[in-house]
Amino acid sequence: MRKCSATFYFTLGFIYLCTTEASTGSCDCQNVNLLKDKCNNTEGVYDLTCFMKHTKSDGVYICEWKNEGNISTLYALQRKCRCVTVHKKNATAWISDTFDAIGGKLIAYVIANTEDQSRCSYKYFSGNSSQMTRCGPPSKQNVTFKRSSGHLSVEVDWGDERTYIEKFSVKYREFSATMWKEQVSKNNREFIIWNVTSLSYELQIHCVHNAKCAQCPLSEVIVVPQELTDAPSVKWEIQDDILNHLISAGQRKVVVMWEYANSEAVADYNVTVRKVSGEPINQNSFNIKDTSLNLILSHSAYSISVKALNSAGSSPISSIAIEKMDEWRDSFGMLSVNITRNNSFSLSWSSSVSSVCYSVEWWAKGQIPAFRPFYEKRAHREITDITESIFQPYTRYYFFLHTRPDADTCNMKNVNNSEMTYGTAQAYLSEGSPISAPGNVSILNITQHSSVITWSPVSEEDLQGFLLGYYIYYTEDNNEIPLEVDPSINRFELLNLESNRAYRVQLSAFTAAGEGQRSDFKHFETNPPEFMALSSIIAAVIVGIIILLLAVHLSCRLLHRAKKLMWPSIPNPENSNAVQKIEIAYELGILEPLNRQRLEESEGCDSSTVCVVESKREATPISSPPISQTSVKPTILLLSEDEDILDEITPLDTPIQLPTRESVSTEAFPMDFIKTDLTLSTSVNNDITSLESKDPGLTISNMTRSDFIQASQPAVVFMSDYTTMEIFQQVTMTGIQSPSIQTVNQEFVPVHPEKDYIRQSCFARNRQSNNPSGACNGAEVLNPEITVL
Numbered sequence: 001m002r003k004c005s006a007t008f009y010f011t012l013g014f015i016y017l018c019t020t021e022a023s024t025g026s027c028d029c030q031n032v033n034l035l036k037d038k039c040n041n042t043e044g045v046y047d048l049t050c051f052m053k054h055t056k057s058d059g060v061y062i063c064e065w066k067n068e069g070n071i072s073t074l075y076a077l078q079r080k081c082r083c084v085t086v087h088k089k090n091a092t093a094w095i096s097d098t099f100d101a102i103g104g105k106l107i108a109y110v111i112a113n114t115e116d117q118s119r120c121s122y123k124y125f126s127g128n129s130s131q132m133t134r135c136g137p138p139s140k141q142n143v144t145f146k147r148s149s150g151h152l153s154v155e156v157d158w159g160d161e162r163t164y165i166e167k168f169s170v171k172y173r174e175f176s177a178t179m180w181k182e183q184v185s186k187n188n189r190e191f192i193i194w195n196v197t198s199l200s201y202e203l204q205i206h207c208v209h210n211a212k213c214a215q216c217p218l219s220e221v222i223v224v225p226q227e228l229t230d231a232p233s234v235k236w237e238i239q240d241d242i243l244n245h246l247i248s249a250g251q252r253k254v255v256v257m258w259e260y261a262n263s264e265a266v267a268d269y270n271v272t273v274r275k276v277s278g279e280p281i282n283q284n285s286f287n288i289k290d291t292s293l294n295l296i297l298s299h300s301a302y303s304i305s306v307k308a309l310n311s312a313g314s315s316p317i318s319s320i321a322i323e324k325m326d327e328w329r330d331s332f333g334m335l336s337v338n339i340t341r342n343n344s345f346s347l348s349w350s351s352s353v354s355s356v357c358y359s360v361e362w363w364a365k366g367q368i369p370a371f372r373p374f375y376e377k378r379a380h381r382e383i384t385d386i387t388e389s390i391f392q393p394y395t396r397y398y399f400f401l402h403t404r405p406d407a408d409t410c411n412m413k414n415v416n417n418s419e420m421t422y423g424t425a426q427a428y429l430s431e432g433s434p435i436s437a438p439g440n441v442s443i444l445n446i447t448q449h450s451s452v453i454t455w456s457p458v459s460e461e462d463l464q465g466f467l468l469g470y471y472i473y474y475t476e477d478n479n480e481i482p483l484e485v486d487p488s489i490n491r492f493e494l495l496n497l498e499s500n501r502a503y504r505v506q507l508s509a510f511t512a513a514g515e516g517q518r519s520d521f522k523h524f525e526t527n528p529p530e531f532m533a534l535s536s537i538i539a540a541v542i543v544g545i546i547i548l549l550l551a552v553h554l555s556c557r558l559l560h561r562a563k564k565l566m567w568p569s570i571p572n573p574e575n576s577n578a579v580q581k582i583e584i585a586y587e588l589g590i591l592e593p594l595n596r597q598r599l600e601e602s603e604g605c606d607s608s609t610v611c612v613v614e615s616k617r618e619a620t621p622i623s624s625p626p627i628s629q630t631s632v633k634p635t636i637l638l639l640s641e642d643e644d645i646l647d648e649i650t651p652l653d654t655p656i657q658l659p660t661r662e663s664v665s666t667e668a669f670p671m672d673f674i675k676t677d678l679t680l681s682t683s684v685n686n687d688i689t690s691l692e693s694k695d696p697g698l699t700i701s702n703m704t705r706s707d708f709i710q711a712s713q714p715a716v717v718f719m720s721d722y723t724t725m726e727i728f729q730q731v732t733m734t735g736i737q738s739p740s741i742q743t744v745n746q747e748f749v750p751v752h753p754e755k756d757y758i759r760q761s762c763f764a765r766n767r768q769s770n771n772p773s774g775a776c777n778g779a780e781v782l783n784p785e786i787t788v789l
Contacts, residue, residue, distance in 0.1 A: 044068065044121020045110050051134035051215060053098070054161050059133065060098035067112040067121060068092060075109040078102055103129050135161045135213035136168075137206055140222055145203070147227040147312040152193040156205060162188055164212035168205055171218070175200035184208060198227040200265075226265040228308050228315030232258040236304075236320055247296070250403075250420035254295045254322055258306050260315070267310040273415045276301035276321075277361050277369040282413040296417035298402050299325040299424075300361060301369065324369075324400070325421075335423030337399045342391045342429060344384040349401060349423060351379040357404035359412075359419065364395050365460065373410045393430040394464035400424055431465030434458050434509045434516025438470065438490075441507055443524040448499035451524060454491045458509045458516065465511030473506040473518070500528035 048065035063074055063084070074084045074096050085097045105128055113120040135158070142157040152172075158165050170191055171182045176199075185191035188207075201224040207216040239253040247253050260266055271286045271293050277300065286293060287309070295304075301324040308315040336348040347360060356377055363369035370389040374381060391397065402419045404410060412418055438455040445452040453472065472483040472492060485492050487509075497503065502525045508518040528536075 039111050039113075039120035039122035044119075045072075045112050045123035048108070048110055048123045048125050050106060050108050050125050050127060050132065052129055052132045053134060054164050054212070056160050058100075060100060061106065061132075062098050063096040063108055063110075063125070065094055065110055065123065066092045067094065067110070067123075071113045073111045073113075075111070077107040077109075078104065105129070106132065131214050133213060134215035134217065135165050135207045137217050137219035140220065143203075143205060143219070143222055145222075145224055145312055147196075147198075147224070150194070150196060150198075150227075152196050152201065152224065152312075153190065154193065154203065154205070155190045156188075158188060158207075161207075161213075164210075165207045166210055167208040169208055171204040172196075172201050175202060175223070180204075198229050200224060200226050225267075225310045225312045226262060227312060228260075228262070228265060228310060230261055231316035231318040232260045232269070232306050232308055234258040234304075234306050234318045234320055236322070238322070240325070248420055250299065250422060251417075252297050252299065252322075252325065254297055254302075254304075255292065256295065256304055256306070256320070257292045258318065259291060260308050265310055266308040266315075268308075270307050270309055270314070272305045273297075274303045274305075275371075275415075276303055276324075277371040279359070279371045279373070279412060281415045284415045295415075297322065297415070298400075298419045299421035300400060300402070333401075333423040335399065335401050335425045337425040337427040339391050339397065339427050339429045340382075343386040344382065345386075345391070345427070346380070346382040347399075347401065348380050353379065353403060353422065355403040355405055356407055357410035358422075359402045359404065359410075361400040361402070362389065362397055364389075364392075364397050369400075373404075373412075375407075375410050391429040393428075394432045395428070396460055396463075397427055397429075398424065399427065426466075428465060431511055431513045433465070433511055433514040434463050434467075436462040437517045437519035438507045438509060439519070441505065441519050441522050443505065443522055445493075446524055446527060448527045448529070449497050450493060450495050451497065451503075451526070452491065452493045453505060453507070453522075455507055455519075457490055462516075463509065463511060465513050468510055468512065471508045471510060471515060473508075475504050475506075476501060497526050499526050501526050 045065055045067040048063065050061060050063040052059045052061050061076070063076070065072075072086055072094055074086050076082045076084050076099060079102055082099060084099050086094050087097070089095050105126065108125040110123045110125075111120055112122075138156050138158060142159070144155045144157075146153045146155075154170055156168060158168075165188045167185050168188060168191070169182055169184045170193065171180045172193060173180045174197065183191070183193065203222040203224060204218045204220075205222070206218045207213050209216055235257050237255045237257075239247065239255075241247045241249045241251065244253055256271065258269070260269075268287050268289045269291070271288065273281075273284050273286075273295060275281070302322040303319060304322060305317045305319040307317045333350050333353065337345055338348075339345045345362075357373070357375055358381070359371060359373040360381075360383065361369045361371045367389070370386070372383055374383075401422045401424075403422045404412070404419045409418055436458055438458055440454070440456040442454045443451050444454060455470075458467070467487040469487045470485045472485060472494075473480050474483070474494060475481070476498070483492070494503075494505075502523065504521045504523045506518045506521060509516050
């Protein structure tokens with residue numbers, strides 16, 4: 001270093017302090033202007049900046065720039081001339097050492113040269129110290145963040161500048177987004193960003209401007225990894241010394257494996273192993289990058305938890321429970337436990353054990369195990385002054401004794417492969433008799449001479465002691481027979497039973513304190529001989545068939561009745577008697593002229609011949625008894641030539657089927673009318689024969705009774721569902737047949753089809769004789785006559 005001349009100080013008003021590294025050669029402040037003229041290329045140096053940083057005592061200056069040359073020199077001019085030492089940060093970035101800040105204006109020159117001095121570059125900086133105070137930016141190492149439940153917590157350590165920074169601002173965006181969001185904190189230490197997604201984020205942090213912090217540049221982009229929202233999926237596998245011969249007796253190999261869905265966002269995994277008893281372990285946590293962990297553990301109960309980690313936080317924890325192995329093994333050592341009082345017990349084990357460090361665990365069902373590590377050279381130990389677990393009577397307690405091979409591991413320092421289980425035992429403070437009986441007693445496989453009894457054991461809480469066995473009581477004819485069975489079985493076969501006999505069974509359990517309660521009676525009956533069984537089966541089958549037939553019959557009746565109630569039969573009016581009679585009457589009216597012509601041709605009747613039909617009928621009142629046929633006298637009916645009394649005669653060659661008595665139900669016509677019709681038919685036949693003998697000219701040749709249509713029966717009301725149709729039929733028949741009846745003289749009553757033929761003549765004669773009533777007497781009815789004029 002050399003001093004500049006006084007004239008130079010006076011001219012420029014400040015001092016040049018020129019220092020440089022060994023690689024830069026000598027630093028001559030007087031040659032600064034020459035260097036500036038020589039290195040007029042300003043493109044080789046860029047991004048030159050100088051600023052003042054706060055320190056605990058005062059502020060210092062620092063300059064930073066970038067250039068591609070291998071040699072750089074910094075000239076700082078502020079009342080003094082200095083060449084400041086510089087350092088290369090990376091391939092292009094340079095930074096100077098700190099130098100004192102005097103205040104006022106700072107001028108700095110950077111000259112960069114190549115190694116062969118063939119090329120140099122020049123850059124100039126000037127600034128006022130009051131505007132050069134810079135706070136921050138924080139480095140990545142000083143920024144911590146944590147993600148949880150949709151929010152991002154950011155914490156910044158500003159170092160010595162924390163007293164000058166009041167607030168800071170955070171710019172953030174999702175990793176794939178283009179727009180930045182910015183929020184300002186309420187203090188200079190931490191800030192929480194709410195309502196963020198679980199995706200990765202980018203952050204930039206800078207302080208908020210104030211009088212002490214004129215410059216607040218942004219920090220580098222800080223990448224916040226994704227939030228670990230899912231817990232790892234954990235599975236495990238356990239191998240003991242029987243499955244894996246490489247494992248010592250009393251130990252287990254536990255292989256814990258896990259998977260994570262978004263494994264790219266995970267930096268490593270944390271596995272924590274704890275004893276359920278709560279015994280402290282110095283090293284029980286492992287941070288690994290693999291997805292599996294092998295552990296060598298004793299037969300105690302353990303709790304293992306796994307979680308994923310990254311710089312933003314941790315995932316939810318997945319926990320698994322490794323249950324204690326309390327099965328007795330032959331490889332275990334002999335352990336004896338005696339509970340002496342409610343807060344003490346004694347242990348005894350084999351003297352061949354070489355270990356001196358032990359740990360005993362004990363618990364009752366449903367309780368957290370208690371523990372006590374101890375150092376003992378003998379094969380006996382008494383544990384006293386227990387406060388964590390007071391022993392209760394009638395309660396079973398379990399004990400584990402673990403050995404630790406190293407003398408310095410009586411208190412566990414490492415959970416992995418540090419102890420093995422020596423033996424297990426069970427003990428009571430005091431025993432009692434069982435308070436409940438065996439459950440689910442069942443009788444199975446019943447034969448003529450045997451049966452099988454099964455049951456469920458009494459629960460441990462109800463035993464109140466160590467089970468020594470079961471009593472089975474089976475009774476036959478009030479003779480009770482007890483049997484004692486082993487406690488390890490729950491099935492027993494009764495033999496030598498009598499066939500077709502009734503039995504009842506009871507069970508009970510017993511301990512050293514005595515027998516417990518008996519179960520309820522279970523009744524069963526042995527099978528009868530085979531022939532009795534076969535007859536019983538046949539009888540049962542027959543009874544079943546009868547019941548089935550009765551059920552089918554009853555079901556059919558019920559279905560039939562239900563059908564009639566729900567779907568009644570609706571008759572078709574087209575098929576009724578009324579409609580058929582209407583159609584027949586209509587046909588008779590149409591065929592009437594044809595019938596008359598055919599009759600005249602068959603009879604040989606002309607205009608001078610009168611065809612006479614003689615009909616004798618007995619008209620007996622319904623209330624009077626029938627009158628003898630022999631007392632009937634003929635009645636004479638006079639007809640003129642132009643009268644047509646044969647309008648209803650059916651020709652022989654074309655018979656018409658008319659309704660007769662046989663086609664009508666006897667319920668519609670009384671029996672008296674049927675008998676009367678038969679009598680009249682016989683009378684008519686006799687009279688026709690007599691007329692033929694008297695006057696052959698008046699005989700109707702080749703004529704029979706079937707050639708004539710008998711007079712219609714009196715109107716009868718048919719009692720049926722179609723009474724209205726029957727009345728309509730009667731009216732229609734009257735309208736069709738009335739025009740065919742012609743009357744010659746006024747004294748004769750017109751013949752109506754619905755009236756009796758004899759009664760019409762009777763009424764006409766009575767009306768001529770001025771009989772007001774028009775009634776017929778018995779003689780007139782019994783003496784019908786037909787007269788031809």
